[in-house]
Structure formats: C-alpha cells, structure tokens
Amino acid sequence: MRLFWVYLLMYSVYWVWKTLYTQSPGAFGVSLKQMVTYAILGMILDIVLDVGPEWYIANQVRTGAIDTDLMKPLDFHFHMLARSAGEMLFGLGILALPAFAIGYFLFDLQPPGDATTSLLFAMSVLFSFFVFFHIGFLLGALTVITLDIRSIAWAYYALISFFSGQMVPLWLFPDFLRKISELLPFQAIYYIPISIYIRTLNGSAALRALGLQVFWAIVLGFVARWAWNRVHARLTVQGG
Amino acid sequence: MDGLALYFRLIRVAVKARMQYRADFFAGVIGVIVMNAVTVTLISIMVSRFRHLNGWTMWEMVFLYCLWLLGHSLYSFFFWHIRALEEYLVEGTFDQFLLRPASPFIMFLGREIQYMGVADLTFATLGVSLAYRNLHLQWSGTQWLFFGLAIISGTLIETTLVLMITCLSFWTGRSRRASQLLNRLNVMVQYYPVDIFGYTFRLIVTGLIPVAFMNYYPTLLLLGKLDPQSPWSWLGYMSPVVALTLVILSSGIWHLALRRYSSAGG
Numbered sequence: 001m002r003l004f005w006v007y008l009l010m011y012s013v014y015w016v017w018k019t020l021y022t023q024s025p026g027a028f029g030v031s032l033k034q035m036v037t038y039a040i041l042g043m044i045l046d047i048v049l050d051v052g053p054e055w056y057i058a059n060q061v062r063t064g065a066i067d068t069d070l071m072k073p074l075d076f077h078f079h080m081l082a083r084s085a086g087e088m089l090f091g092l093g094i095l096a097l098p099a100f101a102i103g104y105f106l107f108d109l110q111p112p113g114d115a116t117t118s119l120l121f122a123m124s125v126l127f128s129f130f131v132f133f134h135i136g137f138l139l140g141a142l143t144v145i146t147l148d149i150r151s152i153a154w155a156y157y158a159l160i161s162f163f164s165g166q167m168v169p170l171w172l173f174p175d176f177l178r179k180i181s182e183l184l185p186f187q188a189i190y191y192i193p194i195s196i197y198i199r200t201l202n203g204s205a206a207l208r209a210l211g212l213q214v215f216w217a218i219v220l221g222f223v224a225r226w227a228w229n230r231v232h233a234r235l236t237v238q239g240g
Numbered sequence: 241m242d243g244l245a246l247y248f249r250l251i252r253v254a255v256k257a258r259m260q261y262r263a264d265f266f267a268g269v270i271g272v273i274v275m276n277a278v279t280v281t282l283i284s285i286m287v288s289r290f291r292h293l294n295g296w297t298m299w300e301m302v303f304l305y306c307l308w309l310l311g312h313s314l315y316s317f318f319f320w321h322i323r324a325l326e327e328y329l330v331e332g333t334f335d336q337f338l339l340r341p342a343s344p345f346i347m348f349l350g351r352e353i354q355y356m357g358v359a360d361l362t363f364a365t366l367g368v369s370l371a372y373r374n375l376h377l378q379w380s381g382t383q384w385l386f387f388g389l390a391i392i393s394g395t396l397i398e399t400t401l402v403l404m405i406t407c408l409s410f411w412t413g414r415s416r417r418a419s420q421l422l423n424r425l426n427v428m429v430q431y432y433p434v435d436i437f438g439y440t441f442r443l444i445v446t447g448l449i450p451v452a453f454m455n456y457y458p459t460l461l462l463l464g465k466l467d468p469q470s471p472w473s474w475l476g477y478m479s480p481v482v483a484l485t486l487v488i489l490s491s492g493i494w495h496l497a498l499r500r501y502s503s504a505g506g
Contacts, residue, residue, distance in 0.1 A: 005424055012428040012437070019436040020290045028289075151264055154271030158278040168282050172289050 006043065006099045007106075013039040013167075014107045028171055034198040035169075037110040040103045041194045042166045045125065048096045049132045049189065051087040053080045057140030058149045066235070076232075077137070077225055084133050110198060117199060120206055124193035127213035131188045134220035135160075141224070144231040165191030171200070185216040243346050250350025251318075258355055265355055272359035280305060280367065283431055294436045299374040300463055301433070306367035307462075308430040308455035309360050311394020317357025319399045321349060326409045326416065334501070345494065375463065383462060386477075390458035393483035397454050398426075400486035403494065410497035426451050433459075446475070450486075453479045 014036055021032040030038075057080070060066035070076060103109045112118045139156060143149050149156075161167055163186035170181050170191050181187050192209045195201040201209050259265065280302055287298045296304070325348070328334040337344040379387070401422055409415040425445060434442050434456045445452040460466045461476035 005420065008424050008428065011441070012432065015437050016286075016293070016432055019294045020286070023290055023292070023294075151268035151271050154268070155274040158275040162278045162282060168286050172285055174285065177285075 002095060003098055007102055009043050010040050010103055010107055030200060033108065033110050036107060037198050038169055038194050040107060040109060041197060042190050044096050044099050045190055046166060048088055048091045049129055051084040052136060053084050053133060054136045054140035054149060058143040061143050077228055080137060081133060088129055113199060121193060121197045124196050124210055124213060127217050128189045128193050130217035131185055131213060131220060134224045137224045138227055141227045141231050144235050160186055164189040185220060188213040188216045243343050246342055247346045247350050251353055254353045258353065268356055269359040272356050273363050276363040294433065296433050299371045302367050303371035303463060304433060304455050304459045305430055306364040306371065307390065307459055309364035310391045311454050312398060313357045313360035313364055314395040315398040316354045316360060320354030321352045322402050322406055325406045326414060329409050330413060387462060389480050393479040394454040396483040396487055397450065400490040401449065404490045407493050407497040410500050422449065425449055429456060450482050453482045
C-alpha cells in the first residue's frame with residue numbers, strides 16, 4: 001500500500017518538473033531527466049533514511065519504558081544505531097528498491113552510472129544515514145528534558161526537508177539561503193548523495209562533498225554522545 | 241438550533257481543556273506556522289526561478305495554497321475529531337454518544353477541537369492578503385462574497401469527504417487506509433494547480449474525490465484565470481454546489497451508518 005503512495009508522490013513531482021522544464025529546457029545546466037531523478041530519489045531516500053530514532057526514544061521516555069533500555073548491558077547510543085540500521089535495511093529492501101523500479105520504468109529515471117559513481121553514491125548514502133541518525137538522536141535526547149516532541153516535530157521536519165534540499169535542490173536557492181544551507185549539516189542528508197548520483201557533483205568536488213559528510217558525521221556523533229551523557233544524568237523515569 | 245448552542249458549549253469546554261497545556265499549545269502553533277512558511281518558500285523558490293508554472297506566477301500559487309489552507313484550517317479546528325471515530329468504534333466506546341438525549345453527531349464532534357487550525361488560519365490569512373496586494377486585485381462585493389463561500393465550501397468538502405470515508409469503518413471496522421488516500425490527493429492539490437497533471441488525475445480530483453473544488457476551481461474564478469471559451473468554465477462557480485451535494489450525501493450515509501451500528505462491546 002505504501003508503494004502506491006510513493007507512486008502518487010512520484011507522479012506529482014514528475015509532472016511539476018516536467019511542466020517547469022517544458023517552459024525552459026535545460027535550466028541551470030541540468031536536464032529534465034536529471035531533475036526528475038533528483039526529485040524522485042529525494043523521496044526514495046527519505047523512505048530509507050528517515051528511520052526516526054527520535055520517535056522511539058520519545059515513546060520510551062513518555063511511557064517510562066526507557067529504564068529497560070538503559071538496564072541492558074549495551075551502550076544506549078550503540079543500541080539505537082544498530083536498531084536504526086536494521087530499520088534502514090528493511091526500508092531499503094521492502095520499499096526503496098521496488099519504488100526505484102517503479103520510478104525507473106514509469107518515469108524514466110536515470111539508471112545508476114558507472115562503477116565509480118555507484119560506489120561514491122553508496123558511500124554517500126551510508127554517511128548521510130550517520131548524519132541523519134545523529135540529528136534524530138539529538139532530538140530524541142531533547143525529549144528527556146521536554147518529555148514530548150510532537151509539537152517540535154512539525155518545525156523540525158519542515159526545516160530538514162528545506163535545508164537538506166530534499167524537495168528543491170540547493171542550486172535553485174537564492175544566494176543567501178544557499179550560503180546558509182551550505183553551513184548547516186542538513187545538506188549532507190539528501191543533497192550530496194543525490195547530486196553525486198545524477199553527477200552534478202563529480203570528480204574532486206564529489207570527494208570533497210564526501211569529506212564534508214564524514215566531518216559532519218563525526219562531529220554530530222561526538223555531540224550526540226556528549227548530549228546523551230548529560231541528559232542521562234538528569235533522566236526522570238515516569239511510572240515504569 | 242438547540243443543537244448548535246449545545247455544540248458551541250461543548251467546544252468552549254474543549255478549548256478550556258486544551259488551554260491547560262499552554263506551553264504545548266504555543267510550541268505547536270509556532271511549529272505549524274514554520275511548517276507552512278517553509279512550504280510556501282519552497283514553492284516560491286521553485287516557481288520564481290522558472291518565472292511561472294504553466295502560467296501560474298508565484299503569488300497566484302501562494303493564493304492557491306492559502307485558499308486551500310483557509311478551508312482546511314476551519315475543518316481542522318472544528319472537525320478534526322471525526323478521524324477519531326474509528327478508534328471509538330473499535331474500542332466500543334462509541335455507545336456513550338448514543339445514550340445521551342442529543343444528536344450523537346453533535347455530542348461526538350463537540351468532544352474535542354484541534355487547535356492547530358488557529359496557526360493555519362493565521363498563516364493563510366496573511367498569505368492571502370499578501371497575494372491580494374501583490375496581484376493588484378480589486379474585488380467587487382460579489383467576488384468577496386464568493387471568496388467567503390469558497391472558504392466555507394472548502395471546509396465542508398473536506399469535512400464531508402473525511403466523514404464519508406470514516407463512516408466506512410461502521411462496515412469494515414477500519415478506514416485508515418482510505419483516509420490516507422484522501423490525504424495524499426489533498427497534498428497534491430493543495431500546492432500545485434491541477435492543470436499541470438494528466439487527464440485521469442484531473443478527472444479523479446474533479447469528479448470522484450472532488451478536492452480540486454477546495455481551491456483550484458474557485459481560484460481560477462477569483463484570479464480571473466477562467467477561460468470563457470472553454471466549455472468547462474462553469475466549474476469555477478461550482479464549489480458551493482459541490483459542497484452542498486456532499487453535505488446531503490454524507491448526512492445520508494451517516495444516518496445509514498448509525499442504523500447499521502452494532503457495538504463492539506466494551
């Protein structure tokens with residue numbers, strides 16, 4: 001059933017970009033095929049990467065079940081990482097690959113490129129998983145203080161999809177918004193891997209972008225650990 | 241009329257109950273406003289970079305979205321609770337509404353309000369006024385009247401569609417999948433003018449699940465985009481008619497569903 005929703009979404013972005021490109025073909029040095037591939041990959045990666053560790057943590061904190069997680073002889077940060085990786089692989093196999101196949105046959109997606117591009121893309125997706133996971137983990141850590149994230153979540157998801165270039169690629173942004181996006185870690189989530197796939201980022205630029213992703217993954221990893229140790233100290237378990 | 245008075249009384253109680261969590265209320269309102277602002281900015285970036293989308297300029301698109309949002313905000317403020325019907329039916333707690341000496345529909349609706357509608361309403365009003373100024377519109381009294389009617393029709397169309405879909409759960413027990421479909425169609429219609437899509441899609445959102453009447457057709461009329469040559473231009477005026485038809489239809493289904501109702505026990 002979810003595949004059908006994905007299909008509907010693909011259908012809408014396909015027509016939007018097609019209409020825009022009929023008006024001005026080859027705008028911004030990107031072909032329609034690349035652009036449609038960008039938009040549809042943005043949706044497919046969303047299925048894979050958005051595993052939402054924050055919802056798991058928030059739920060455990062709200063119900064008080066978090067104490068059983070903490071009693072396990074396993075580092076909590078590592079436990080969450082493993083759990084999210086599992087969900088990512090599940091999403092990849094059950095939804096993302098079939099969705100890609102649908103997109104490929106119905107909306108004329110660009111096929112994966114040569115071995116180097118594919119390898120860079122795969123690495124990039126892996127790094128973006130680490131970046132996205134840690135941002136979610138930080139939000140989850142925040143719930144220990146606020147006890148609920150539902151109202152923050154609206155703004156959080158909106159800002160992510162904006163600055164990560166999930167729906168509209170960064171090269172279309174006005175200059176100042178683009179500068180801001182480049183300073184934030186969010187572009188490492190969607191913009192970099194997809195740009196590598198459609199080869200608007202290639203050669204040394206692609207390698208630099210990968211380096212940036214690794215940088216953010218490490219920084220956010222440390223921040224997440226530090227933040228979790230801080231909130232762990234003041235964790236109050238409700239009920240239980 | 242007694243029913244209406246009762247309804248507003250219930251709503252007052254619901255508002256009071258909600259306002260107990262003031263911090264959550266404000267966080268939620270700000271969140272929804274940020275979300276809308278991001279959405280509109282994304283659309284604007286896209287459209288202004290390409291100058292227009294199939295003849296729709298940036299401010300026309302803002303108007304299209306905000307008209308949808310106006311109707312939707314009233315729906316979500318007053319009628320959001322309809323979605324919860326399924327839970328009441330599954331848990332067998334729906335019986336409580338049937339035992340009271342008032343219309344079960346009103347008792348059920350007055351149970352709760354969704355305050356996020358306030359945020360949507362604020363944002364949409366701002367958006368429409370900005371669009372009105374930037375498009376240099378000068379509406380006559382009749383056009384203002386139609387604008388008001390279009391908003392109310394939008395609210396009623398969304399409400400009745402949700403109600404009819406939710407009523408499915410009187411027969412099937414569950415209706416979540418079907419209401420997700422409505423959501424998805426809504427998402428597509430709310431941002432983009434329907435004319436960019438293919439023929440089948442336009443047929444579906446016009447004839448089968450008429451969400452296009454929430455914003456697309458009235459916007460054509462209000463922004464003077466109706467093509468008088470087209471044999472379909474009368475669709476621009478049809479929103480109130482569609483809304484009324486749906487109200488009649490859904491009230492029929494609701495009563496049919498109530499007769500069909502057998503408690504799950506609980």
